[in-house]
Amino acid sequence: xxxxxxxxxxxxxxxxxxxxxxxxxxxxxxxxxxxxxxxxxxxxxxxxxxxxxxxxxxxxxxxxxxxxxxxxxxxxxxxxxxxxxxxxxxxxxxxxxxxxxxxxxxxxxxxxxxxxxxxxxxxxxxxxxxxxxxxxxxxxxxxxxxxxxxxxxxxxxxxxxxxxxxxxxxxxxxxxxxxxxxxxxxxxxxxxxxxxxxxxxxxxx
Numbered sequence: 350x351x352x353x354x355x356x357x358x359x360x361x362x363x364x365x366x367x368x369x370x371x372x373x374x375x376x377x378x379x380x381x382x383x384x385x386x387x388x389x390x391x392x393x394x395x396x397x398x399x400x401x402x403x404x405x406x407x408x409x410x411x412x413x414x415x416x417x418x419x420x421x422x423x424x425x426x427x428x429x430x431x432x433x434x435x436x437x438x439x440x441x442x443x444x445x446x447x448x449x450x451x452x453x454x455x456x457x458x459x460x461x462x463x464x465x466x467x468x469x470x471x472x473x474x475x476x477x478x479x480x481x482x483x484x485x486x487x488x489x490x491x492x493x494x495x496x497x498x499x500x501x502x503x504x505x506x507x508x509x510x511x512x513x514x515x516x517x518x519x520x521x522x523x524x525x526x527x528x529x530x531x532x533x534x535x536x537x538x539x540x541x542x543x544x545x546x547x548x549x550x551x552x553x554x
């Protein structure tokens with residue numbers, strides 16, 4: 350899907366995505382050990398409220414870790430606890446788990462991103478299949494189910510496999526997709542986010 354990404358990038362942004370500037374770790378911050386039963390409450394999928402990007406918290410070796418589900422603009426790796434709700438990832442930033450099913454990812458001092466807890470992915474993929482069009486990008490895309498894989502297609506020679514994350518959330522090699530539903534619960538469209546362009550909307554035809 351490189352051609353589609355390039356079209357969206359050229360239409361909406363001037364700069365191509367570059368490497369992420371990372372925050373240096375603070376050696377003065379004390380580390381603690383958090384009980385595994387507490388950490389287990391935090392595990393699950395979270396959605397970026399700006400872009401729909403997926404982030405997963407899980408346990409590894411009795412410690413909390415974060416997965417970016419393969420989309421590299423989201424952090425990935427082990428987390429070090431500063432207290433029961435605050436964790437750091439060296440050179441990346443700070444993660445704070447809030448009691449209201451929200452998560453804060455702080456790239457201090459530049460930015461704070463809010464994530465909300467979401468349900469795991471559904472196994473019913475057929476409902477996403479269809480034709481979609483973006484007025485912004487002036488691009489038509491098809492989504493189809495081939496075997497057990499959901500495919501994003503512009504032409505027979507320009508395709509990408511969509512990997513599921515949370516319910517209505519997917520990613521492909523260079524971006525994330527968040528499907529939208531109408532009041533009847535039917536798929537009405539989706540938004541695509543790439544590193545330098547957010548929420549490019551496609552409506553279902």
